[in-house]
Amino acid sequence: MTRELRGTPAAPGVAVAAPWLHRPAVTGAPARLSLFDASAAAVAEISALATLLRDRGREAEAEIMDAQSLMAQDPALHEAADQLVADGTRPADAIVQAGEAVAASFEAIGDEILAARAADVRDVAARIARVMTGVAAPRLERRSVVVAADLPPSVTVELDRALLAGIALEGGSRTSHAAILSRSLGIPAVVGVAGLCDAVPTVMELGIDGDAGIAYLDPDAETAARLAAASAAAGERARADAAFAAGVLATNDGHRVICAANIGEPTEAEAAFAAGAEAIGLFRTEFAFAGRSTAPDEATQAAAYAQVLRAAHGAEVVFRLADIGGDKPIAYLPIEPEANPFLGLRAIRLAARHPELLPTQLHAILRASADVGARASIMAPMVADEEDLALVLRLVEDACAAVPDAAGPRVGIMIEVPSAVLLADRLAPRIDFISIGTNDLTQYLLAADRSNAALAARQDPLHPAVLRAIGQVVEAVRGTTRCTVAVCGEMAGDPAGAQLLVGLGVDELSMEPRAFGAVKRAVGTRSMPDLVALARTAQHMRSAAEVRRAVEAAA
Numbered sequence: 001m002t003r004e005l006r007g008t009p010a011a012p013g014v015a016v017a018a019p020w021l022h023r024p025a026v027t028g029a030p031a032r033l034s035l036f037d038a039s040a041a042a043v044a045e046i047s048a049l050a051t052l053l054r055d056r057g058r059e060a061e062a063e064i065m066d067a068q069s070l071m072a073q074d075p076a077l078h079e080a081a082d083q084l085v086a087d088g089t090r091p092a093d094a095i096v097q098a099g100e101a102v103a104a105s106f107e108a109i110g111d112e113i114l115a116a117r118a119a120d121v122r123d124v125a126a127r128i129a130r131v132m133t134g135v136a137a138p139r140l141e142r143r144s145v146v147v148a149a150d151l152p153p154s155v156t157v158e159l160d161r162a163l164l165a166g167i168a169l170e171g172g173s174r175t176s177h178a179a180i181l182s183r184s185l186g187i188p189a190v191v192g193v194a195g196l197c198d199a200v201p202t203v204m205e206l207g208i209d210g211d212a213g214i215a216y217l218d219p220d221a222e223t224a225a226r227l228a229a230a231s232a233a234a235g236e237r238a239r240a241d242a243a244f245a246a247g248v249l250a251t252n253d254g255h256r257v258i259c260a261a262n263i264g265e266p267t268e269a270e271a272a273f274a275a276g277a278e279a280i281g282l283f284r285t286e287f288a289f290a291g292r293s294t295a296p297d298e299a300t301q302a303a304a305y306a307q308v309l310r311a312a313h314g315a316e317v318v319f320r321l322a323d324i325g326g327d328k329p330i331a332y333l334p335i336e337p338e339a340n341p342f343l344g345l346r347a348i349r350l351a352a353r354h355p356e357l358l359p360t361q362l363h364a365i366l367r368a369s370a371d372v373g374a375r376a377s378i379m380a381p382m383v384a385d386e387e388d389l390a391l392v393l394r395l396v397e398d399a400c401a402a403v404p405d406a407a408g409p410r411v412g413i414m415i416e417v418p419s420a421v422l423l424a425d426r427l428a429p430r431i432d433f434i435s436i437g438t439n440d441l442t443q444y445l446l447a448a449d450r451s452n453a454a455l456a457a458r459q460d461p462l463h464p465a466v467l468r469a470i471g472q473v474v475e476a477v478r479g480t481t482r483c484t485v486a487v488c489g490e491m492a493g494d495p496a497g498a499q500l501l502v503g504l505g506v507d508e509l510s511m512e513p514r515a516f517g518a519v520k521r522a523v524g525t526r527s528m529p530d531l532v533a534l535a536r537t538a539q540h541m542r543s544a545a546e547v548r549r550a551v552e553a554a555a
């Protein structure tokens with residue numbers, strides 16, 4: 001019988017293949033090179049990998065290799081290893097132990113990003129030990145799902161892509177390197193699967209569902225067939241869609257819409273532009289606030305924001321102010337237990353409780369903008385009315401006065417609260433842009449908690465009420481001279497949703513880059529008058545399911 005182990009979804013897609021367990025280097029072998037020579041050889045290997053990755057346009061991974069090259073030359077690492085050798089430890093063991101000590105000190109800080117760097121240090125030390133002892137690098141021999149406690153980045157990039165079916169980690173998080181790399185490589189991945197490494201040695205076949213975050217140990221015929229069929233269908237669709245990803249987002253009669261990317265990490269920006277983004281339409285900055293014991297300071301935030309502005313080369317970057325609370329609680333910004341966190345102290349509602357939070361973030365955004373010489377766009381989540389907007393505009397004004405040399409930012413709001421839909425004609429004239437957050441707007445309009453799986457069928461943004469709300473916001477924006485309207489909820493990355501949004505007159509669709517091809521392909525098969533008519537009819541239908549059928553039938 002199939003055994004299921006639940007973890008966290010890290011990269012979408014499904015895979016079924018033999019498991020391949022990666023174990024950290026065993027170092028008992030005698031050294032053939034000195035620590036100095038082995039480190040130099042490891043740096044040469046890492047640099048060669050970085051060049052190879054860059055040549056293939058895999059910048060995010062190349063940057064990880066650059067960072068590892070510096071770590072391999074770190075005098076502190078070498079001194080610690082030399083000391084251990086002087087105390088009688090074998091050289092290969094010494095470098096691994098020294099790497100472990102540095103990694104443990106990173107992890108002790110309790111910062112998710114630094115914890116991810118710990119994996120890099122261990123990886124570098126293991127590579128130096130491997131070079132020193134002449135042990136061959138691990139290789140895949142057949143199509144496999146790679147399993148590990150945590151997968152070092154250099155192992156990921158050296159694995160034969162043709163044989164790498166998926167990644168399943170016992171540790172890791174959505175922000176660990178292996179997860180970031182899997183997403184950028186388009187390889188399904190699950191992380192945080194407790195008990196996986198111990199279970200795998202007796203497993204012949206491993207299935208993973210990267211959307212649901214489930215690992216299936218020795219899937220039975222029915223589960224394997226379901227996963228294989230889903231994998232084949234997704235692969236075929238992805239291949240067909242990929243041809244459209246780099247093109248423009250336009251109807252077949254030339255109505256253009258901006259194709260923007262949603263990102264959660266600065267490192268995703270480069271790949272988003274490479275994948276065909278014209279802008280970053282939603283940078284969910286709150287991810288950098290999670291998994292830490294204190295808020296990131298202004299300089300740390302500014303460095304991250306500057307990285308995204310640099311990757312954009314002058315294209316627009318929308319920084320969403322930290323959307324904390326609701327389903328994204330942060331331990332060091334305590335909120336008393338709430339019966340309904342989604343209706344509670346969330347996003348800009350936290351400004352009064354934590355008055356330093358938003359000014360620090362705004363200063364960091366403006367400082368990054370000044371440093372890079374690029375205009376930033378600032379977006380406030382959960383704005384409900386004119387008082388909320390006044391607060392946001394005042395905070396931005398104060399920040400601009402405090403960081404005066406920054407190019408004045410574009411300022412916008414998310415519309416995700418129903419009151420803001422009804423007040424859109426009052427809000428839109430005072431701002432540069434609106435981005436509709438259909439994930440929250442759907443849950444609030446339909447009173448259906450987005451985290452409640454039992455209500456999944458009620459959370460479809462194709463519901464006629466949501467379409468009417470979006471239509472109302474578009475109309476309010478059209479009554480202004482400067483405001484534009486985007487959609488950055490999941491609806492924008494759903495080909496059916498995207499067709500309706502274009503028909504409703506939205507200016508920009510912002511989505512996960514992996515959706516670009518499918519969305520551009522779907523919109524590109526339709527004419528603007530067709531989509532306008534479809535969107536109009538859909539607003540008079542009875543249910544989201546009926547709308548979905550109508551969009552599919554019209555294709």
Ligand code: PEP
Pocket residue numbers: 282284323416436437438439440441488489490
């Ligand atoms: C939304 O609500 O549609 C949105 C984009 O924000 P998040 O999903 O991060 O709440």
Ligand code: MG
Pocket residue numbers: 381416437439440
């Ligand atoms: Mg939201």
